[in-house]
Amino acid sequence: MTQQPSTPAQNSPVTVVGLGPMGLALAAALMDKGHPTTVWNRTPEKARDLVARGARLAPSVADAVAASPLTLVCLKDYAALYEALGPVGGPSAGRALVNLNSGTPKEAHAAASWAAERGVAYLDGAIMVPPPLVGDPGSVFLYSGPREVFDAHRDTLASLGDSRYLGADPGLAVLHNAALLGLMYATMNGFLHATALVGSAGVPAAEFADLAVNRFLPTVVDATLVEQAPNLDAGHYPGDLGTMEMNLNALEHIARTCEERGVYAGQPRLMRDIAARAIADGHGGSNYLAVFEVFRKAAER
Ligand SMILES: NC(=O)c1ccc[n+]([C@@H]2O[C@H](COP(=O)([O-])OP(=O)(O)OC[C@H]3O[C@@H](n4cnc5c(N)ncnc54)[C@H](OP(=O)(O)O)[C@@H]3O)[C@@H](O)[C@H]2O)c1
Structure with a gap:
């Protein structure tokens, strides 16, 4: 045509x-x-x-x-x-x-x-x-x-x-759509779960949203991800500022805090299991971003 x-x-x-x-x-x-x-x-x-x-x-x-x-x-x-x-x-x-x-x-x-x-x-x-x-x-x-x-x-x-x-690959648009929507749902679930956790002590969601979304996410999460993205392409996960073992410990504490407070613990347990998988794959001394290897190599298991 x-x-x-x-x-x-x-x-x-x-x-x-x-x-x-x-x-x-x-x-x-x-x-x-x-x-x-x-x-x-x-x-x-x-x-x-x-x-x-x-x-x-x-x-x-x-x-x-x-x-x-x-x-x-x-x-x-x-x-x-x-x-x-x-x-x-x-x-x-x-x-x-x-x-x-x-x-x-x-x-x-x-x-x-x-x-x-x-x-x-x-x-x-x-x-x-x-x-x-x-x-x-x-x-x-x-x-x-x-x-x-x-x-x-x-x-x-x-x-x-x-x-x-x-x-030119016609599948690229819906592939990006699935990836971005997956990011959206994971981010919303992360925020909602965190809000439920502090809500167990009566902290209003609006008060927590200001701290979490306006302060914590931009400095600790967003900036890190953009800066570290080239390391994902290179498969380079230096653990000099914090290791997967340390992060597994943090995830364990989140799961136990949920259990103590009567808040759904399935979400942090899933993340803990992914970190444990990365350690089993030899990434105990890598930084947390090495969970990328667990995600991208699922078909090889
Ligand atoms: N809404 C959003 O926020 C949003 C955002 C991004 C992307 N999208 C995407 O946009 C698309 C449309 O979404 P939507 O929100 O407009 O509503 P939707 O409920 O997903 O689709 C409604 C449309 O599909 C038609 N339709 C359904 N089955 C049909 C069939 N067998 N034969 C002919 N027409 C059929 C409906 O016709 P009738 O009116 O006759 O039922 C209507 O025109 C979806 O794929 C959705 O994922 C939506």
Whole structure:
């Protein structure tokens, strides 16, 4: 399929397939930026407000995709993509699908093959913000797949936020999505667990949040991770300022404190077990970041 050169972003028509909370936000942001916007949803009633603002509701998904050079698909999952877009196919010059639902890299590869069989230019993507932040220039959107497809539509995609192209492998966007969401859940669980622990002594969450999030995390955790990241690539874990053995001791104290206070101890016990695994693998004298080796070598066990 031949890709047409970028058109001025505001003039470029866009189609949005899928009008859940995220699809509605995508369409609204595009309309705010002046894009002529066509929408389609399995349940067409959800388009009512957008239509009142000037969006065009397509009578069929094939009509919707034909209406614009770029179609953003934002459905529940990959199965919904195949179900909804089954009728769409055949090469159509300059048209591209950007699939923004979440899933796994394998699912993204299968969807890229599915699109290639139909002669449809395809990018996979991931949205790293909640619906109210769509359209904000700082909101990160991740894309992967053929570079020329991204380049042809980058100006239009910029209307949604900060577009990051990750590479030709179509699975990269959802892989980053899984990694970043895993980081988000682990961080939230860490904060919530810590808050429950001090809460066992009546400390208000708001008071603890100021100490933990505004003071402790930026100086002790965030700065260390950015500074130490090159050592992860190099597999270099000097233990001169603190060893894994010392950290195992700290994790043991956290688990025992939870038990004393009647707070869930499963989370610190899991971390203690990971540190113990690293020691069993020969990292007793390494610093704590050597648990990276436990994570990345799981498939070798
Ligand atoms: N909401 C967020 O905060 C957020 C943030 C980042 C990424 N995302 C991702 O964005 C995608 C959409 O999320 P969402 O929040 O808008 O809601 P959602 O509940 O994940 O998806 C709702 C959309 O999927 C459609 N759908 C579901 N099954 C379908 C099928 N078999 N055939 C056709 N359409 C089908 C729904 O159509 P009907 O209206 O007809 O039911 C609706 O348009 C998800 O993959 C989600 O992971 C969401």
